Amino acid sequence: MQPNRRIRPRRVAALASVTSLILAVGTSAGTGHLTAGTSTVAGAGPISPEHSTALGPCMISGPPTVQMSEGVPTPRGYARSTGTVRALTLMVDFPDAPGPGDALDRYREFFPQTRDWFRTSSYGRLDYRAETPIPDWLRMPKSFREYGIERGAPFDPGYRRLVQDIVVAADARVDFQSYDFLNVLVTPNAGPSALDTVLSVTFAGNMEAPVADGVSVTNASFVYSRQDDGSGTYHRTGYRVLPHENGHVFGLPDLYTAEGGGAVGHWDIMSEDWGANNDLLGWHKWKLGWLDDSQVRCASAPGTDDYSLTPLARKGGPKLVFVPLGPRSGYALELRTREGNDEAVCRPGVLVYRVDADVDTGMGPVKVHDSQEDSGGCTRSPNVHAELSDATFTPGEAFDDGKRGVRVAVVGVDEAGAYRVRVTRER
Numbered sequence: 001m002q003p004n005r006r007i008r009p010r011r012v013a014a015l016a017s018v019t020s021l022i023l024a025v026g027t028s029a030g031t032g033h034l035t036a037g038t039s040t041v042a043g044a045g046p047i048s049p050e051h052s053t054a055l056g057p058c059m060i061s062g063p064p065t066v067q068m069s070e071g072v073p074t075p076r077g078y079a080r081s082t083g084t085v086r087a088l089t090l091m092v093d094f095p096d097a098p099g100p101g102d103a104l105d106r107y108r109e110f111f112p113q114t115r116d117w118f119r120t121s122s123y124g125r126l127d128y129r130a131e132t133p134i135p136d137w138l139r140m141p142k143s144f145r146e147y148g149i150e151r152g153a154p155f156d157p158g159y160r161r162l163v164q165d166i167v168v169a170a171d172a173r174v175d176f177q178s179y180d181f182l183n184v185l186v187t188p189n190a191g192p193s194a195l196d197t198v199l200s201v202t203f204a205g206n207m208e209a210p211v212a213d214g215v216s217v218t219n220a221s222f223v224y225s226r227q228d229d230g231s232g233t234y235h236r237t238g239y240r241v242l243p244h245e246n247g248h249v250f251g252l253p254d255l256y257t258a259e260g261g262g263a264v265g266h267w268d269i270m271s272e273d274w275g276a277n278n279d280l281l282g283w284h285k286w287k288l289g290w291l292d293d294s295q296v297r298c299a300s301a302p303g304t305d306d307y308s309l310t311p312l313a314r315k316g317g318p319k320l321v322f323v324p325l326g327p328r329s330g331y332a333l334e335l336r337t338r339e340g341n342d343e344a345v346c347r348p349g350v351l352v353y354r355v356d357a358d359v360d361t362g363m364g365p366v367k368v369h370d371s372q373e374d375s376g377g378c379t380r381s382p383n384v385h386a387e388l389s390d391a392t393f394t395p396g397e398a399f400d401d402g403k404r405g406v407r408v409a410v411v412g413v414d415e416a417g418a419y420r421v422r423v424t425r426e427r
Contacts, residue, residue: 052293057300058322060330062357068204068253070365071328071357074287078204078251079181079219081288084127087246088179090170091137094144097190099137106185107132110223113239114246120341121279122290123315130183137187138169144190149224151197159203160210163220167212176212181219181249183242188226199224200241202248221245227274231382237275244273252284253361263364265388266344266379267336267351271366275383276344281366282312282320282334283355295319304424309333309350311417313340323406323423328358331401333408335419336392346378349392350410350419352399371397395419 051059051073062069079085091106093099099106111130118128140147140162148158166184167176191199202221203209209218227241228234247270248254255264255271264271268281285291295318297307310317312334324330332353338345352369359365370391377386393399398409405426412420 055293055296055298057324058296058298058330060324060326060328060355060357062328062359066358066360068248068251068361069357070253070283070287070355070359072287074251077218079249081250082122082125082290084129085180086178087128087130087181087183088174088176089130089132089183089185090134090166091132091185091187092140092166093137093187094140094142094190096143096145097187098139099187100189103137104132104135106187107135109226110183110185110239110242114242117240117243117277117341118246120313121285122288125290126288131179133174134170138166140165140169149191149199151199160208163217164210167210167217171212174212176217177215181246182217182221183246184220184222186222186224188224191224194225194227200245202245204248204251219249221249233275233382237277240269240273240277244269247280247284250288252280252287253365255364255366256362257364262385262387263367264353265368265385265391267353267368267388267391268366272383272385276379276381277341278344279313279336279341281332281351281353283322283332283353283366285312286320291319297321299323299423299425302425302427304422306411306420306422307333309335309419309421311335311337311339311348313337313342317418321421321423322355323408323425325354325404325406329354329356331355331399331406331408333421333423337417344379344381344384344389347372347390347392347394349394349397350408350421351392352408369399371399 059072061071089107091099091103115128115130118126142165147162149162200223204219209216221242223241223245226234227238252270255268257263266272266278268284269278270280270284272278282291286296297318297320299305299321307321308318309321310319312319319334321333322330332355334351336342336345336351337348354367354369356365368388368391370388371393372390375390377389379386379389393410395410395412398407400407407424409422410419411422
């Protein structure tokens, strides 16, 4: 734990893993596997196009028992992540926790910021439209206490009752078939402060979810309390819990571990969503269909090759080099700079991280390799995992995995800011 920094308690999911809970379609609860071809919400379908055969060796995959695998492509059943998506957004309160003030004030804590974040991160490929057909607080028939909502609660009878009551209360004014997923913005005075425990959770692809207007309410993000560490930044950064939760709706796993953001740090919003703004990893952008195959290089053959990388935040150009280690894992390389959503980058350079498609969400499916181990990092921004903030590799530095015969050297940077990396594979 860094001085003067309070790390928030993370969500606890089914099977006691530390994660936002994701329930299954077509498998037992907690596996996070979505059966191909299952239609769960209006407009649901593949979230990325067919991929080039040249990238075949880099399309790692995990077994069906893995919760929210980092494999490519993402299975069907999650919400679409390209084109226009419509997010039904409801503000909910309870008899024992009436919403303070205008419900639209709660909505404005998250929008248009969430929409703008996705537009920037996706290079304009995701047109996120949050719609509020009910502009008032939607009052639940039971008290918050009666529902028994707890930290990381599974889709137990309490949550089932809550979703059923939301559907009943909203159905007269909402056509659920018209939306791709659901956002529930709970009144912030229901439940504990986010400093004490984080209740925000996402359910994605749960075939047992209640049905409304003929479609199953399977993809839903719930946001509670307010993410405020007392630093006075909530008005600017507090919305970021929702892009994180919606990342699950699009099929992305949690990247934090039981120790907090120690595996990935602040390099992806699926790891840390408090504090300064940050983006998604290039691997996730490829999974979501925001990067074309032409922007991805697959370093699968033995030998030495040079590759160019342009800043991930900028539209166009080569963005990702992947070095497969087998059918389930590999190293990803991308260039991170302080622009776009990446306001906390304090050491621009090439980020090197390992992706494991056979590791469950919340158990460390991605691990960033630190070029400056035990340095303490280069940022003092509130709620940013400082140690990994200077993890990037700069010209003259190299990453070596002698055991697997992989070496990545950053050999130069041109006037336009593109970096040249040299990848050597012994086998």
